Amino acid sequence: MEIKSIVLRHIKMDLLNPFTTSVGTEYDKDFIVVEVKAKSGLSGWGESVSIMEPIYNEETVKTNWHMMGDFLIPLLLKEPIHHPDEVSERFKPIRGNYNAKAALECAVWDLYAREQNMPLAKALGGVKDKIEVGVSVGIQESEYKMLQQIEGYLNEGYKRIKVKIKPEWDVHILKAIRAQFPDIALMADANCAYTLEDIEHLQQLDAFHLTMIEQPLACDDIIDHSRLQAKLRTPICLDESIHTAEDARKAIELGSCKIINLKIGRVGGVTESKKIHDLCVKNEIPMWCGGMLEAGIGRAHNIAITSLANFTIPGDTAPSSHYWKEDIIQPEVVMKDGFILVPELPGIGFDPSITKIDDRTLYSKTFRR
Known part of the structure; x- marks a missing residue:
């Protein structure tokens, strides 16, 4: 691959419905779309998952733009790329900034698959022709509204329900869900809302036979999760704590989790995602693909990674119409x-609409060799 230019576009899209977690409510989504143009005439596409405020992690749309434009893109344009795995190696001198790295690396993977005339899923070693879909339900204004939403999603065919929880919106809501839906695959996502002082409180969740509780403790913790997992029957799933395969190795060895949520943006791209996948296979740790309210390009990359064999739990890759009017x-x-069917067309298997992207672009910049 010989990259000719890279285009960054700052996009803004309105969500169909507000989405509330323990850390805040989102009404719309600002993000960066990356287009990597090659001398072959083909383009590869990626999408940054960062939002405007540093409340999920330390990255934001503005820091992504800065890191990509001032540091990562010059490294990427320095010399030709022969294989996408080289991108993460080239980015190693830059610490952290996983969302920014992933957006560029995903675009290179898409370009590579398109130039090889193969689906991205196959280029990654995917084995599935379709993936199971779960759905994430944000914190609602009432118990009734929560139960109503879950019933609607089950009627639509979703294979797993994930509900956001926080102190004072946890035991009673899970009890109500289980009373009405005793047999559904149900998990709870805490988004770091608890501490070890809540062990006895969290032990109450064992009664609800959850598939897992996701990231109950601090976003940068592995040690305390090990102590908590020893006190719970419910499997702990780590999300924010896992940025690299090394993080995953340490968490597994410490017994900090029994399941891992993989987000491509959180771990710096597809190459690191594959390393984490292979490590989890070796240690018999089930995986699933989490969501970051992605638009179609990011969603397509999630579909591709979920086609790998060890993604055995339905992920958060809901259809476009769940989040966007268009x-x-x-x-x-x-x-x-x-x-959701895994695309058979080259690359991510979906065509970005330049017209729709331009209509939602606040500003853009092109970087050339």
Whole structure:
């Protein structure tokens, strides 16, 4: 691959419905779309998952733009790339900034697959032709509204329900869900809302036979999660704590989790995602793909990574219509009977719509060799 230029576009899209977690509410989504243009005439596409405020992690849209433009893109344009795995190696001198790195690396992976005339899923070693789909339900204004939403999602065919929890919105809501839906695959996502002082409180969740509780303790913790897991029957799933395969190795060895949520943006890209996947296979740790309210390009990359064998739990890659009135890809991501088909076309398998992207672009910049 010989990259000719890279285009960054700052996009803004309105969510169909507000999405509330323990750390805040999102009404719209600002993000960066990356287009990597090659001398072959083809383009590869990526999407940054950072938001405007540093409340999920320390990165934001503005810091992503700065890091990509001033540091990462010059490294990427320095010399030709022969294989996408080289991108993460080239970015190693830059510490952290995983979301920014992933957006560029994903675009290179898409370009590589398109130039090889193969689906991205196959280029990654994917084995599935369809993936199971779960859905994430934010904190609602009432118990009734929560139960109503879950019933609607089950009727649509979603294979797993994840509900956001926080102190004072946890035991009673899970009890109500289990009373109405005793047999569904149910998990709770705490987004770091608890501490070790809450062990006895969290032990109450064992009664609800959850598939897992996701990231109950601090975003940078592995040690305390080990202590908590020893006190719970419910499997702990780590999310924010895992940025690298080394983080995953340490968490597994310490017994800090029994499941790992993989987010491509959180771990710096597809190459590191594959390393974490292979480590989890070796240690018999199930995985699933989390969501960051991605638009179609990021959603397509999630579909590709979920095609790998060890993604055995339904992920958060819901169809486009779950979040957006109109997505920026053609065709949009659709779900049937709780499954999304893995595309068979080259690259991510979806065509970004330049018209729709331009209509939502606040500003853009092109970087050339």
